[in-house]
Amino acid sequence: MARLPDKSSRFILISVFVFCSSFLFLDFRFNTFKPIQDFYNSSSIFIKVFSKQVIFSPIYNSASSIVNSRNIKEENEELKAELNYQLIKNYIVSNKSIVNRNIFFGEVDIEKINSVLIPSKVVSFDVNQYFCCDKHRIFLRPEIDDDVNSFKVLINSEGIIGQTIKINKNLFEAILLSDKDHIIPIQDENNFYCEAKGLGVPKKIFCDIDLTLGANSFEEDQKFLSSGLGGIFPKGVEIGNISEIKELSNREVRLIIELNADPLSSNFFGVLK
């Protein structure tokens, strides 16, 4: 007789096996234990269904709704960016002169908008400073792998916003037309030229006019265009309208021009190469 590793008797070992085998025989021959298996199956199915409906489904639904909402948000952002890009393109198409960089350069083919436009997105814009103070700057990031050099024109779907200052490959600063340190040469429709400085107030620039130089009449809502002098901005692009005429002295008036383009209208801009 073989020696067993523990003290349990052979009788127990064999009797348990016989007991189990008899269960197997009864179930195989007569389906004796089918009610037990049916009860176990129905209970396990009930627990599965109950736990799925009451515990897992709500958790899964809430988790998937978070993921879905995130996806929808990302998709919305992409669509918004694409829409803004298209709006900028539309603006260029309807203002073809903007791609003709200035009076010193030749005309650029309007069909090649993508080759002259670098889409860019706002990285940082201190809105408080924009509303309170003189310094109106935006930091942007080009959306495509292309260098943005200094002295390039920044536009959005409403018009010219400012010009660029290169920082590095992935980042550049834009000085807005309304920044007090910015100057843009402009002209009216009667070919009166002046240099408009930023007023340090959102969407406002101004020209100080010496009335002794020539008899010019100005009125509110009079349109001003870029003159193309200075070599940065294109010629003939509408900049804004006179919102206020201030008399500084008997010989001098200040024209305050409200700009067409609002930098707060979107986070998406275009840089003209």
Next chain:
Amino acid sequence: MKLSEFAYLTIIFIVFSTIDLKVNAFLFDYLIISNFTYLFLCYLSFRNPQKINSFFGAYIGFMIDLHQNIFFGLHASLFTLTILIINYNYFRLRMFSALQITIAFSFFVGFFVGFKSILLATMNFQYLVVFLSFFFAFISYLLIPSIGKFLIQKTNI
């Protein structure tokens, strides 16, 4: 055996049984039946025959029969028979090398698969299934001791 260890081992065996069911769904086309549950029982029974006795084998067998919804007592009978054989030949098996143990347990699996196939798929019994399952069990048992050690490292089994 403590009640917590008992519950823990029950859960492990049910998990192994579920894994077997899932793996078999993939291996069915290759005429292989995986038996991680059975090999794990063999491993435990050989490691600690005092605690993994025939009562435990019967209990786990009945649980798996319920879980797999097959003849009540099939696994219980085969598990108790396996434990009985391991107990009867414990000291012989102790002298075996790891490779010999693996081959021995693979033979057990061959018998287990064959017996199950005769009862559960009488009309479609194939010797090739037994033969291939033997080889699959041989490969599987190379992993079972490591997995078993990891799973029961915090118990006194």
